[in-house]
Amino acid sequence: xxxxxxxxxxxxxxxxxxxxxxxxxxxxxxxxxxxxxxxxxxxxxxxxxxxxxxxxxxxxxxxxxxxxxxxxxxxxxxxxxxxxxxxxxxxxxxxxxxxxxxxxxxxxxxxxxxxxxxxxxxxxxxxxxxxxxxxxxxxxxxxxxxxxxxxxxxxxxxxxxxxxxxxxxxxxxxxxxxxxxxxxxxxxxxxxxxxxxxxxxxxxxxxxxxxxxxxxxxxxxxxxxxxxxxxxxxxxxxxxxxxxxxxxxxxxxxxxxxxxxxxxxxxxxxxxxxxxxxxxxxxxxxxxxxxxxxxxxxxxxxxxxxxxxxxxxxxxxxxxxxxxxxxxxxxxxxxxxxxxxxxxxxxxxxxxxxxxxxxxxxxxxxxxxxxxxxxxxxxxxxxxxxxxxxxxxxxxxx
Amino acid sequence: xxxxxxxxxxxxxxxxxxxxxxxxxxxxxxxxxxxxxxxxxxxxxxxxxxxxxxxxxxxxxxxxxxxxxxxxxxxxxxxxxxxxxxxxxxxxxxxxxxxxxxxxxxxxxxxxxxxxxxxxxxxxxxxxxxxxxxxxxxxxxxxxxxxxxxxxxxxxxxxxxxxxxxxxxxxxxxxxxxxxxxxxxxxxxxxxxxxxxxxxxxxxxxxxxxxxxxxxxxxxxxxxxxxxxxxxxxxxxxxxxxxxxxxxxxxxxxxxxxxxxxxxxxxxxxxxxxxxxxxxxxxxxxxxxxxxxxxxxxxxxxxxxxxxxxxxxxxxxxxxxxxxxxxxxxxxxxxxxxx
Numbered sequence: 001x002x003x004x005x006x007x008x009x010x011x012x013x014x015x016x017x018x019x020x021x022x023x024x025x026x027x028x029x030x031x032x033x034x035x036x037x038x039x040x041x042x043x044x045x046x047x048x049x050x051x052x053x054x055x056x057x058x059x060x061x062x063x064x065x066x067x068x069x070x071x072x073x074x075x076x077x078x079x080x081x082x083x084x085x086x087x088x089x090x091x092x093x094x095x096x097x098x099x100x101x102x103x104x105x106x107x108x109x110x111x112x113x114x115x116x117x118x119x120x121x122x123x124x125x126x127x128x129x130x131x132x133x134x135x136x137x138x139x140x141x142x143x144x145x146x147x148x149x150x151x152x153x154x155x156x157x158x159x160x161x162x163x164x165x166x167x168x169x170x171x172x173x174x175x176x177x178x179x180x181x182x183x184x185x186x187x188x189x190x191x192x193x194x195x196x197x198x199x200x201x202x203x204x205x206x207x208x209x210x211x212x213x214x215x216x217x218x219x220x221x222x223x224x225x226x227x228x229x230x231x232x233x234x235x236x237x238x239x240x241x242x243x244x245x246x247x248x249x250x251x252x253x254x255x256x257x258x259x260x261x262x263x264x265x266x267x268x269x270x271x272x273x274x275x276x277x278x279x280x281x282x283x284x285x286x287x288x289x290x291x292x293x294x295x296x297x298x299x300x301x302x303x304x305x306x307x308x309x310x311x312x313x314x315x316x317x318x319x320x321x322x323x324x325x326x327x328x329x330x331x332x333x334x335x336x337x338x339x340x341x342x343x344x345x346x347x348x349x350x351x352x353x354x355x356x357x358x359x360x361x362x363x364x365x366x367x368x369x370x371x372x373x374x375x376x377x378x379x380x381x382x383x384x385x386x387x388x389x390x391x392x393x394x395x396x397x398x
Numbered sequence: 399x400x401x402x403x404x405x406x407x408x409x410x411x412x413x414x415x416x417x418x419x420x421x422x423x424x425x426x427x428x429x430x431x432x433x434x435x436x437x438x439x440x441x442x443x444x445x446x447x448x449x450x451x452x453x454x455x456x457x458x459x460x461x462x463x464x465x466x467x468x469x470x471x472x473x474x475x476x477x478x479x480x481x482x483x484x485x486x487x488x489x490x491x492x493x494x495x496x497x498x499x500x501x502x503x504x505x506x507x508x509x510x511x512x513x514x515x516x517x518x519x520x521x522x523x524x525x526x527x528x529x530x531x532x533x534x535x536x537x538x539x540x541x542x543x544x545x546x547x548x549x550x551x552x553x554x555x556x557x558x559x560x561x562x563x564x565x566x567x568x569x570x571x572x573x574x575x576x577x578x579x580x581x582x583x584x585x586x587x588x589x590x591x592x593x594x595x596x597x598x599x600x601x602x603x604x605x606x607x608x609x610x611x612x613x614x615x616x617x618x619x620x621x622x623x624x625x626x627x628x629x630x631x632x633x634x635x636x637x638x639x640x641x642x643x644x645x646x647x648x649x650x651x652x653x654x655x656x657x658x659x660x661x662x663x664x665x666x667x668x669x670x671x672x673x674x675x676x677x678x679x680x681x682x683x684x685x686x687x688x689x690x691x692x693x694x695x696x697x698x699x700x701x702x703x704x705x706x707x708x709x710x711x712x713x714x715x716x717x718x719x720x721x722x723x724x725x726x727x728x729x730x731x732x733x734x735x736x737x
Contacts, residue, residue, distance in 0.1 A: 080557035157585030359549035362510035
């Protein structure tokens, strides 16, 4: 009788929702969900009511209206008569540009500094410690303002170059001007030849590797590669009658004209973002290297590998598994931090869509929502790409 | 993080959270015991901190006058706002009024849901350049790099002006007067453009004001005035008539010195009597005390006194009254009658 009673499921009673462990967690989750939904409803409802109280509507029609303001750095054609949507696009491209440049240089700086901080050279290691600590522990905005201030106040202004001969690269407090390439007739052929020589370099390297594996002999890959890179393109350049020429920056009126201008705002933002994020990446790289057990490097040295081959062939490939996941979040941080651009007048998405357009049209809600959507999409895309890479390098488990 | 983003976020959060309490601003202000007034982040003459750390200036005086009209004394909490953050701050209820050299335009009045309570300074956009450049006119500015305060009407005027004259320029957007000064003095921009009054004001703060000149062209109309939120006309009336009271006071020769005396007994001029509360129940019509205008004038002086103290020829800024003289003196300052 007692046995039969224990296998029988007791009838569900209402108080079991909080008395019985089996149901309690479900109850708590349900309550939390309801509270969350109520909170959200209240917020959204309040926003709608207050917009109505202010007499404001919620619509995106302003995006097709003319923006009426000018933007200094335009990667696509834009005039003040273009639409607000196009102004936003100009800003978005500027954000992507500085984010891309920043991620590349931050990675290079970070890896170099991370490796150097582990160096046996006392001076190098200490200098890197100073760099990492200085940049990690001071707010990014301060670094951006400082860099901008240095560029603006310590470099010569364009009018200081009046009457002077300027070289191909001119450094001013309004930016750095570099020569602009002009692609004339036949430049396509030249570019194809250049691409082919790069392909040839990879083929030579693959051939050298195969030969080394079968015969043990090493080929002078570097010299052959260098020759392949330069010689065919150089010959083609002269044979085709110098199809690519350079326009040098020249002082005309108030500013230098011709050439490509890397604006002071771009430089300030780029340098500050790279150095700041580079400091974090350096620590990630150092942690990654330290996570590879000492036996690995000792084994590599015992096999007779020189230190930098041991690093490239043994340690870094294993360290990458640890490095990449936090590296992704640093790239995301850098991209989001680029929204500090407005502090130095760099017209990124926050400066155009979330700044001037928002202000001139008074569409706070719409602009901020669009801006949030944009940063979300960019971040998720970076994340997705880096996760793909992470899947390739991570430890294959059987 | 960036303070602008914070301000915008705060504004948004304000729109989200504050429960539609925009209806009776006067009650809110009275309950708080203080007027929250949005002013510039700092521009000589209009809004600046004196050596004691108190806000002073032409725009600040209007805040004081409104607060004095309500409380009898100038209980003001100043909120300094950039060109970008000002409207969001007003719309979200962070400030009760803006007195921040803000241009009255059609779309701000209608689409941005502001109400302008009059004009306290008739201005126009101008350019300042270094004399070293040898530029005599704005038409010679083709190709120049121009510093400009972002989020202002000047940004739009500039784009229109250069397009109409078929010239090119490189805009350098900046947030505050201080930033503009740093960039302009370092020659990171050739030209700085804002309202002509602002140019005169900012030039007075340069190390060598004589090295810089304001170009003769005025490229826009910039009627600057106090703004309030749309939809609370009673509150708008208080700001509007506080400003008008200051202008009428100048017209009638009422000053900070003699206002108490003139208000002690009814005089010969019925308009003065109505303004100073010695005749009729004019304060009650706005929900204020009978001596509201007396307090406002006593706190700041009349329009002319305020102008002379902060902007006039005897100050470093040295602006002439020009358009801002009374209509009786050849200007266009004209307050509706107190009746």
